[in-house]
């Protein structure tokens with residue numbers, strides 16, 4: 001079974017499709033119930049797998065805790081966790097809206113920390129598991145409109161590095177996925193052709209390829225950009 005946070009759209013949804021194609025059952029959370037219901041019906045019908053949905057706002061610790069309980073109550077092993085839920089509000093540290101820092105740290109970073117801690121114990125016990133953290137090229141570079149988003153994604157990369165070291169003796173792999181611009185709702189309203197962006201499926205294909213490598217190999221960092229570079 002694979003757990004994807006924020007999997008009702010965009011990159012998370014593409015990752016769900018990729019693993020469902022491989023006959024993995026799916027657990028997915030997001031806030032919008034209708035979007036979750038749509039993922040469930042489409043993926044179950046197309047791939048014949050089970051999709052468990054849960055409405056949670058992962059920017060809130062108590063909702064992360066409820067989601068963790070929901071996952072643990074399903075009588076199946078979590079083989080892969082994809083920390084994907086995230087929000088991007090462009091801005092600059094010196095003048096972005098008050099609260100932007102807290103909102104993006106809570107949604108992007110704190111949720112990753114809470115949900116990983118909540119689910120990793122069973123992986124450690126089984127000596128088997130894989131965690132993908134969907135970070136960003138903003139995890140290692142400065143952009144003028146990066147603001148608190150970039151801070152939260154830098155934190156995710158640090159989190160990933162530390163966790164990978166900790167998990168080596170436990171046979172759990174940790175990969176930081178750092179995409180550049182990928183065509184999803186995050187880019188709504190931008191006046192650029194769709195083919196200037198990567199596709200969500202490109203990211204999902206990379207994640208799945210990393211997952212399929214032999215037990216001896218761990219893809220530590222995945223950096224991928226649009227063919228014409230950053231936007």
Ligand SMILES: NC(=O)c1ccc[n+]([C@@H]2O[C@H](COP(=O)([O-])OP(=O)(O)OC[C@H]3O[C@@H](n4cnc5c(N)ncnc54)[C@H](OP(=O)(O)O)[C@@H]3O)[C@@H](O)[C@H]2O)c1
Nearest residue numbers: 006008009010011030031032057058086181182184185186
């Ligand atoms: N698109 C890019 O260019 C790009 C580049 C680099 C990295 N990334 C990263 O990739 C990840 C996915 O991005 P995306 O572009 O695919 O986003 P997206 O299309 O906007 O989808 C975001 C998903 O996360 C869910 N979500 C958002 N806030 C949430 C919250 N507080 N609690 C629970 N679920 C939440 C959304 O559902 P609800 O709205 O219903 O909650 C949706 O399912 C993010 O971490 C993003 O930072 C994206």
